[in-house]
Amino acid sequence: MAINPKKLFKMQMAWKQFNDTHPKVLPFIKAVEAAGIREGTVIEIRVETPEGEKFESNIKVRQSDLDLLKGMKEDI
Incomplete structure (x- = not known):
C-alpha cells in the first residue's frame, strides 16, 4: 500500500494547526500514556x-x- 505524499503533507499540516490551536491536548495525551491505562x-x-x-x-x-x-x- 503506497502512501500518498500529498495526503501525508495535508495531514501533517492539519495536525500542526490542531496542536497550535489546542496546545494542551498533546501533553495531556502523553501524560495519560505515561501513567498507563490499565x-x-x-x-x-x-x-x-x-x-x-x-x-x-x-x-x-x-x-x-x-x-x-x-x-x-x-x-x-
Missing part, C-alpha cells in the same frame, strides 16, 4: 455545545478493551 481505569467524556446542551459518558476499561487496542496498534 484495567479498571475510568475514561470520562463530556461535550457541551455552544447552546449549553451537555452530553456525558464514561467507560471502565476492561482487559478486552486493552487487548483490542493492542491488536489495533499491531495492525498499524
